[in-house]
Amino acid sequence: MRVLVIGGSGFLGRAVVEEALARGHEVTTFNRGRTGVDVPGVEVVRGDRESPEDLERLVDGRTWDFVIDTSGYVPRVVGASARALSGHAGTYAFVSTISALAGFPGKPAGDGAEIWPCEPDAGPEDGNYGVLKAGCERAVEQGFDGNVLIVQPGIILGPYEDVARLPWWLSRIARGGQVLAPGEPDAPMQFVDARDLGIFTLDQAETGTAGRFLVTGPVGQTTFGEWLESCKEATGSDAELVWVDSTFLAEQGAGAFVELPLWGGPPSEETETFWSVPTTKAQAAGLRIRPVAETVRDTWAWLQEIPEKRRNFGNNTTHGIAPEKEAAILEAWGARSE
Structure with missing residues (x-):
């Protein structure tokens, strides 16, 4: 299968790319080349997702079975990527966060819980991390014409962690x-290894699964x-x-x-x-935690x-x-x- 990873050289993105290559997929990465070194064996497309010209160059003459977006934080930027990739991929998998759930952690998490109110064209000044991620989820759902998969992980740890926990x-x-x-x-404590999150996301994207999943230990x-x-x-x-x-x-x-x-x-x-985040839906879909x-x-x-x-x-x-x-x-x- 042909896979596009937006990001792909840092922490979670690297885990996704390495697993996709191990499965024999053809992998394209799209990033600015600033965070890390791309994994050998990928097709590298340098560009800034905030640039319409770079997005046009990315999709020109290319199609993928699915895209995995590991580096979206601003709704209007993510929305532009989703619209540009419509018609060029069957599934758009967006890595969000459990912090996108409205009221969390004051309000318990659960599959199907509401997300924060945030417009899909919001800018970086329009909210905090969790609120903006909720807006990113809406931006993908409204901007991409195809299957939309959203994973909402908790704490992510593992090799190449760039947050220093x-x-x-x-x-x-x-x-x-x-x-x-x-x-x-x-x-x-609960956490998910970046590699297990990558495996789960690829498993779902490969089968064209749509919907939201809470993903942690x-x-x-x-x-x-x-x-x-x-x-x-x-x-x-x-x-x-x-x-x-x-x-x-x-x-x-x-x-x-x-x-x-x-x-x-x-x-x-x-x-x-x-x-104490439940992961019943993800476990039923095959989530495995090392x-x-x-x-x-x-x-x-x-x-x-x-x-x-x-x-x-x-x-x-x-x-x-x-x-x-x-x-x-x-x-x-x-x-x-x-």
Whole structure:
């Protein structure tokens, strides 16, 4: 089959391309060539999806069985791509996000849940990430004449992750010593390996499946404690995990999700909802999730190819607590526990 991947050189896009090539598909990638190096074996079309001329050049004389859009964030930009590709592909698979669900995580997620109100021609100034992704979904549905497949993933981890969540924890734990472990070790977690998300998306696109799917790990997939222990095992580190109460961390000004990646802050209804997303529909359609330890191990193996001082993950330097702040919180916690 002939496949077009919009993006295709970064994190999720790379996973999709590698899986598509492994299946024997003919793959075209369309990107600006700024995020990463294209996977060998693809037809590379350089261009900017915001340029009408580049979109015209992309589709000129080309057709595909399906397109997978891994890099759409602005509705009016995504809509232009969908309209340009109408008549040139049978299925348009758009990678959205669970954050497109209206009210999430304050409101529980579920298959068929409403998405945020956002116009399909909205610009980047018209909403936050989740709201704009909802607008992108509408832009594809209204702009593409063919099957529309929308996947709404939760947290995505795995090799080539460019957000520095799992890579940050692996790098920190590998350095050893006392490591600030946030909250409770039995706090639940859910995530999907980018490779499993790519496999699922390709499985559905190949058969012309349409509709929306929530895609993440199963409820009860793992805990924060199990996850960090997997990081210790993968790195061979003798680090000591020091579990610090969530309320105390908040009092110390520790930032949830970004400063301490994937820690959701003090327990609340929202954090409980965030880590309890049902995936019944996707599982029935064949979603397969690999073991947590495999994702952690493979991500660490990939990181070994990158010197630690160069691990800026696409110039993303916002994730991870500063060493001096971590040390100060651990010292304060130790004094409080005496």
